[in-house]
Amino acid sequence: MSQPNPYAADLGSRDPFEALGETPYKIRDLVHGWPASRWDKSYAPGKWTARQVIVHLAQTELALGTRVRFAASQRGYTAQAFSQDDWHPLDDHADAPTALDAYLSVRRLNLAMWRALTPEQRNRPFTHPEYGELTVGWVAAQMAGHDIHHLKQLQQIS
Numbered sequence: 001m002s003q004p005n006p007y008a009a010d011l012g013s014r015d016p017f018e019a020l021g022e023t024p025y026k027i028r029d030l031v032h033g034w035p036a037s038r039w040d041k042s043y044a045p046g047k048w049t050a051r052q053v054i055v056h057l058a059q060t061e062l063a064l065g066t067r068v069r070f071a072a073s074q075r076g077y078t079a080q081a082f083s084q085d086d087w088h089p090l091d092d093h094a095d096a097p098t099a100l101d102a103y104l105s106v107r108r109l110n111l112a113m114w115r116a117l118t119p120e121q122r123n124r125p126f127t128h129p130e131y132g133e134l135t136v137g138w139v140a141a142q143m144a145g146h147d148i149h150h151l152k153q154l155q156q157i158s
Contacts, residue, residue, distance in 0.1 A: 003131040005138065007145025010152070016137070017114060019144035024107045027057075027151050028100065030158055039096040043156040050157050051096040052088065053150050058103040059087050064143055065110040071126040071136050072117055078127045079134075114140060 005011070011019060031050070039051040048056065063082050071077045091099070122137040 005142050005145060007142055007149050009145075010148040011141055011145035014144065014148075016141040016144040019148065020107070020114060020140060021111055023144065023147035023151055024057075024104055027054075027147070027154060028104060030151070030154055031096070031100065034096075034158075038157065041157050043153040047153075050154055051099065052092065053153055054096050054099040054103060055091050055094055056084060056088060057147070057150055058094075058099045058106065059084070059091060060143070060146065061103055061106040061110060063087070064139055065106060065113070068110075068136050068139050069113065071134075071139070072113075072121040072124060075124070076126075079129070081129050 031054075034050070040049050042049050043053075067079050071079070094102075117136065122135070122140070124136050125133050126136070128134050
């Protein structure tokens with residue numbers, strides 16, 4: 001039995017595949033033209049800055065898109081967990097426009113993959129060391145809610 005999607009409340013009743021296609025552009029439109037000083041602001045004391053949120057979104061897009069490709073292309077896949085706190089410093093030098101470009105570009109590639117997956121691939125189970133048995137479709141809902149979660153944080157900064 002898998003764990004519940006930690007971002008289910010953020011996604012609500014929205015279709016995950018629709019949200020995956022729309023939310024990145026809501027983020028892009030929100031932050032378009034932000035001065036450098038706004039990228040250094042946080043939505044709450046001790047939390048990531050806007051730039052760091054965008055870096056995190058780009059990293060998550062890379063990691064979870066790769067996870068889905070493994071799960072959808074092979075049976076019996078076991079995912080490797082990744083720690084956002086360990087990953088983040090690796091790309092923390094990236095400026096906000098670079099991170100945003102990466103996030104949007106990789107999302108476009110991932111959307112092409114998501115849309116081409118068969119129902120069997122979307123429902124294919126795999127194992128995650130922390131969440132148990134998941135499906136590729138579960139990851140879509142997680143990613144969609146995750147985007148919305150961070151959009152809300154960025155809206156607090158704007």
